[in-house]
Amino acid sequence: MTGRRSLAAGARAFAGPLSRQLALGIAVVVAPVLIALLVIGYLMVVSDHAALLVAAIVVGAGVLAALAARVVARSIVRDVRSIRDGLEAVGRGERDVAIETEVGDELGELAAAANAMIAQLAAEEAARDLSDAARRDLVAAVSHDLRTPITSLRLLAEAVQDGIVDGVTRRTYLQRMNTHIEALSSLIDDLFELSRLEAGDISWSLQQVPLEELISETVDAMRVEAEAKGVAVRAEVAAALTPAHGNPERLQRVLFNLIQNAIRHTPADGSIVVRAEPVSDRIEVEVADTGNGIAADERDRVFEAFFRGGDGAARGPGGAGLGLAVSRAIVEAHGGTIWLEDTSQGTRVRFSLPATERLSGAPR
Ligand SMILES: Nc1ncnc2c1ncn2[C@@H]1O[C@H](COP(=O)(O)OP(=O)(O)OP(=O)(O)O)[C@@H](O)[C@H]1O
Ligand SMILES: [Mg+2]
Known part of the structure; x- marks a missing residue:
C-alpha cells in the first residue's frame, strides 16, 4: 500500500x-x-x-x-x-x-469545511473580543467605584486630622466617612460574591427553605425603608407552598436586592408586592412594583454587572449596578433563572427555583 x-x-x-x-x-x-x-x-x-x-x-x-x-x-x-x-x-x-x-466535488467539500472553520474562528474571536471588552469595562467600573469614595474619604480624613473643623462638622464628617466605608464594604462583598459565583465556587449548604417565612421576614425588615418613602410593601405567598431547595441566606440576599431596587425606583404612594407560587414543578418568586419601570432598551442589560440604568439624576444615590448581577448569579447557582416579566406599569422581576422534591439539578 x-x-x-x-x-x-x-x-x-x-x-x-x-x-x-x-x-x-x-x-x-x-x-x-x-x-x-x-x-x-x-x-x-x-x-x-x-x-x-x-x-x-x-x-x-x-x-x-x-x-x-x-x-x-x-x-x-x-x-x-x-x-x-x-x-x-x-x-x-x-x-x-x-x-x-x-x-461541488471533494474540492467543494474542502472549501465548505474551510468556510465553516473560518466562520467558527470569526465567532470565537468576536466572543473573545466581547469578553475582553467586558473585562476592561469591569476593571474601569471597579476602579471608578473604588476611587470615588476613597477620594472623599481622604478629603474627609484630612479635614478631621487638620483640626480645621468644629466639633459638629467633625461628627458629620465622621458619619459620612462611615457611609462611604459601608458602601465600599458592600461593593467589595458583592464583587467577591460575584467572582466566586462566576468561577463556579459554590460552597453553601442547601436545605429546605420555607419561602413564606423567608419572604415575610425580608419584607418586614424592609418595610421601614419603604414606608419612609411612602411606599407600601406586602407579601402574597400561595397557600401550602412547597419549600424551595436552596440556601436561605443567598435567597434572602436576592429578595433584598430586588426589594431594594423596587423601593429605590417607586415614588411615594406606590406599592411593592412580593409573590411566590408553584409553576409546574418549580417555584416562582416575583417582586413587582408600581415604579417608573425599566426602559425597553435597558431591559437586556440590567442583569449585567455594573450596569446602571436611567440618567444620573434619576438614579439617585448609591447603587454600583451589582444587585441584579449578584441576584442572577445566585439564582442560576440554584439551577433557576431570573428574568423581567412584561408589565404595563412598573417593573416585575421574576425568578424560578427548584422545589424540594427535585434535588437533582441543584448544586450541593
Ligand atoms: N425595580 C426597578 N425599577 C426600575 N429600574 C430598575 C429596577 N430594578 C433595577 N432597575 C434598573 O436596573 C439597574 C441595575 O440594577 P442593579 O440592582 O443591578 O443595580 P443598582 O440597583 O443600580 O445598584 P446596586 O444594586 O449595586 O446597589 C438599575 O440601575 C436600574 O436602572
Ligand atoms: Mg440594586
Missing part, C-alpha cells in the same frame, strides 16, 4: 503541475495501447495502411484525451487556487472570507 502510494507520489512529483499529472496519466494509458496495436499489426501482417490508420486513431484519441484533461485540470487548479487564496486571506487576518469552488 505504502509502496504504491509512494510510486504514485513519485510520478506526481515528477509530472509537476496538475495538468501535467493528468497528461502523464493519459500517456501511461495511450502509449501501451499504441505499442500493443503496432505489435499486433506487425504480427498479424496487417497492411501498412491499416496499421497507420489505427495508429492515427489511437494518437488522435490520446490528443483529445490530453486536451480534455487540460480543461478539467484548469478547472481543478482554479478551485485549488481559490481555496489557497481564501486561506491566505484568513492567515492575513481577514475573516469576511467565503471560498467558492466551480464544482
